[in-house]
Amino acid sequence: MHQVEQWLDRADQLVWGAPLLILLVGTGILLTIRLGLLQVFRLPLALKLVFTSRNEGHGDVSSFGALATALAATIGTGNIVGVATAIQMGGPGALFWMWVAAFFGMATKFAEGVLAVKYRKIDENGHISGGPMVYIEQGLGKKFKPLAVFFAVSGVLVALFGIGTFPQVNAIVTSVQSSVGVPPVFTAIVITLLTLLVTVGGIKNISVVTSKIVPVMAVVYILTSCVVLFVFADKLPAALSLVFQSAFNPTAAGGGFLGATVMMAIRTGIARGVFSNEAGLGSAPIAAAAAKVKWPAEQGLISMTGTFIDTIIICTLTGLTLIVTGAWNGAAEGAAMTQAAFGAAMPLGSFILMLSLVLFAFTTILGWNYYGERCIVYLFGVKSILPYRVVFVLLIGAGAFIKLKAVWLLADIMNGLMALPNLIALLGLSGVVVAETRLYFRHLKKN
Template structure:
């Protein structure tokens, strides 16, 4: 096991090193930002309004409302990475890592828009009449020839495997650990409860997942941010210094202090980007799978909604976590205490046992929702390879893995999650670069036609016909 972990650590260092994924992720996001003319900044409020307020897309083609598609994607991304992942980044890279998480999120919004657009644009109707889409489809259908087929195959094979690690066992392990530390619940009990709950929800497919996540994802985010706001209010005088530390350490590295061993600038950058992607998944392609199920009248509409997921995850939730840890001074506990760092920060800022309780309950809800979202990603990819007959066996495997994750020691799985994230991102990022012209051209044309996203489904169909775009 030690040898395996060493191998995975070495591989993770190469994939997430300064010469492969970090420049490719940031470069792709920056390139797409330029090609889309800063769409994530120009249309952020439009996307938020359309996702949370408008309902004029509910008559469009698709399986679930665009709001449920958004919450399904949020369910998969707002997870342990927003609590433990941020703490890990700060414990190794120092406060400056939060700056690079922000940068990853800001340019990642363009990546998230593009992959969601393509996910809806090239989706297909499966044998059961449901919408299926994502990199496993748009890489093959959008990029002609053997290159597109190999990129699609790589993503489709890696995702179901990665989903059992990053989206399943690590999340279940975090839930069990939190329940044991805070409430004294035996991991076996937590494992059985999650086994039953997960299996029950998964039986209902994407509609059940969408219904469940749309109900409790907003509530869990509000609970967590509410607790963080109280901590920040009580430490308001320390916020300016914390922000200054974030910006200066992002470009200078961080000196050793307390239990923190210090970090060089390359380590600050590496941890910020790696944990930023671990948190918001922009560029990995998974968000496009959830987007493809949405009811919408045009790919641009759902892509704008999907883009807001990265903003909510990284610019909102991650920021609150990072500032809470930094203003309370918990960031210098050292990397060996990263797993308790966020809970310690909340405990320092809230009276009694409320801090640990809020963090533990947030981990439970965040992690469980991530299990549901990632299961759907893995299922859709398997279905693209083997058809609907693969759904039930994978559902059974995923449910069993929840129990295994709850009762097992998973140090290598965490490292494997970083590796799997990186390997999934590579074919998708290549595809985004190749298809960027198509995304930019069609987005520009649609927003000229419908700048406020208020056109009816019938008007959108007429527009699509005039464009010669055969899409439903």
């Protein structure tokens, strides 16, 4: 097993090397410039549209339902375990680089939403199919179909062996076992059965469940994190100072922390940030394509709020609770580290964290089930849906017994492979994004 982990670690470093990080952030920077800092000046409008979109277009679910499904897939273990892992490996400075990735990632997520709606199509069952595999082929042209196929294959692999299964189930069973002593096998059975019940109904069922769970769980987690920060309010200025200092200077070893270089802070911060908010990964536009919306840019704005909520708000709160409580410098890792931070502030802190993690991870499983399904429909048609769902549900059960380090390494590798064709498409179609954006704002001004 140790040899497998070493091989995965080498593959992970190769995939998530400087070229991909530069491409990820660089695409976000280019789109930010071409869209005139849209993520700053149009954020109030985007947040307003989340609740006021008229759902006038053709689609399978409401704009809010599409956002809830996308948020369900992004607000998961990345916000709790991923942030803890990033700070444990890269030091507090990793949080700063998560912010950088998220800021430019908001422009990237906007562009993904625009292209998803513009190029979506209807499958043989009458359901919407969209996302990078569709806008690569429809937007860039038929000669780029191999790139679209590469994305779809990577998407299926991420859903089955990456974000969609192993890290989520692993985090759930570990947290439940450490909090209330339930054996992993029982938790795995319950999660598997619940996944089966919800995903049988496809996107409509998934969006109904996520639209109810996601807002509640996000508010509970945000409020609990704020309580922790209030209890340790005197440590907050020093924590923020440490984040900025560590972003540009090596973090010295101390306590349970082994020390980290600036490059490690950048790499883990950006990689974990992308793992959490999925900007540039190409997953969220698969859900955005299903929205009942008329204007592509309108769904782009709504999609953009996902990155803001996921990373700028939730990941920031997680990171600061880890730093102010000193949990980042302790012996615990992953979910246990965040539980230690919450437990240090309130008696029920560990239990609330466990409940949040279970809900976060479960809804991520639901979101990624849909993403993988749309990718496999692109590859093999609607006849592949049933076999895919069977394999997905079986892997949920198996995910409880995979080692933590191997899980994160495998998920990271699959993420990187999925991001490459999507980023190439975003760069190639950036002119289309700008044109659609101008068209929408001219419409708003006129009306």
